[in-house]
Amino acid sequence: MTSAATVIGSTGLVGHQILATLLGLEAYEAVYTISRRAPKTEPSTKLNATIEADTTKWASQFAAISPTPKAVYSALGTTRAQAGGIQNQWKIDHDLNIELAKAAHAAGTQTFVFVSSAGTRGLLSNVAAYPKMKNGVEDAIKSLDFKQAIILRPGLLMGEREVAHTGGPLFEALARGVGKHLGQGLQDKFAQDAHVVARAAVNAVKLADEGKAPSKYWVLEQNDIVKLGRDEWKA
Template identity: 40%
Template sequence: MTSPPVAVVGCTGLVGSHILQQLISSPQTFTVNALMRRPYPHPIHDPDSKLKALISTDTSTWPDTLGTTSSAALFSALGSTRTDSGSLELQRKIDVDLNVAIARAAKESGVKTYVLISSNGASSASRFPYLQMKGELEDAVIALGFDKTVILRPGLIVGGREKTRMIERPLHLVANLFGAVSGGTLKDSWAQDADVIARAAIRAGTEDAAWDGKGTKMNGKMFWVMSQVDILALGKEPQNL
């Protein structure tokens, strides 16, 4: 049984790269439409790769590009930092404006399922700019009314970043230490591994069975805000792709 095409944006980041790798290594025949600013930097161990890289350094073209694809689901791990963007205003243009534009284009092109990597504590009413932006994005994509909207709210994301924020480095060391000495039990409540988050995202976005007893129905549409507990429960089991 083949699976329908999917799209990924933010796929060179920590969680997004795991989402992309897991999708293209699936035994099912996925076509993965990946919006990228640069070629994918990691090796793809698949001679008949399912990856369709849509590369443009002009991110303003991404919504129109996505609209030309035929994808059943969109996975967004797109995000930036104030340091990388240059200012809070420029970060908002990526984290909120570009994400919303891509989500809107996805809805108009017939995407049925939208999966967003957000953050624990996200709220449009937050006094913290980062969490406020994440909350505004969540509100906007839920309002678009995809058949299924999945929002993952992980805690500290653990993994091999190209750039680790200085403030996070001690937390990463503690999380890795706790994970090593306890088999994960001391870290799981506040830090999750990127590959686990990716696996949970894919399962929620592609497996109907993952939704058993989960999610909330609103105006005939389903949405599921996944807590860290949900992420671990779904992400630590292998997906049935």
């Protein structure tokens, strides 16, 4: 059965991989994106890309998508440095994600997928800004009561970024060194390739469509991501 999906954050590390994965699957006849710049993908007749620099217009542009996408994937996020401060980062990572989730729910989207982050429910979850942002979005999605909500909590994300994060190349090199010299299993406990996270998101939606999700609010931790996105992935 074919369907439509929307990817938010399609120009980012994981969002780009989600988009590429969806475009390569026959199960999706149309894939929509809304972004500030054009996503870098192979040409595809399935892709319907909306380019809009003003993020305050994204929710209304989402509402205009027809037919309503059955699944929405949000890997939307930025860094404090790229945003120009914590307040601006909050507007994107927290406020815009919640606004789009509400727009998706109002439009009738059945499945909403959010790429969050590991470790946000720890001791500093009510103090540090980053976990508060991620947890706020997770809680909002849960409260919206989608037919199916899927939250992914990956660890250190590995892959080629358009804009390198401060210290990112060093941490990735260390993670890959752990995998090479101490074993893939150890690396899997704290770091995942972006394409593995993307495939886990897509695979989870497929399982949910087949009635195999363990609950309507399904949280995938790092071991679940590795399982669905690499060990059990079938294109």
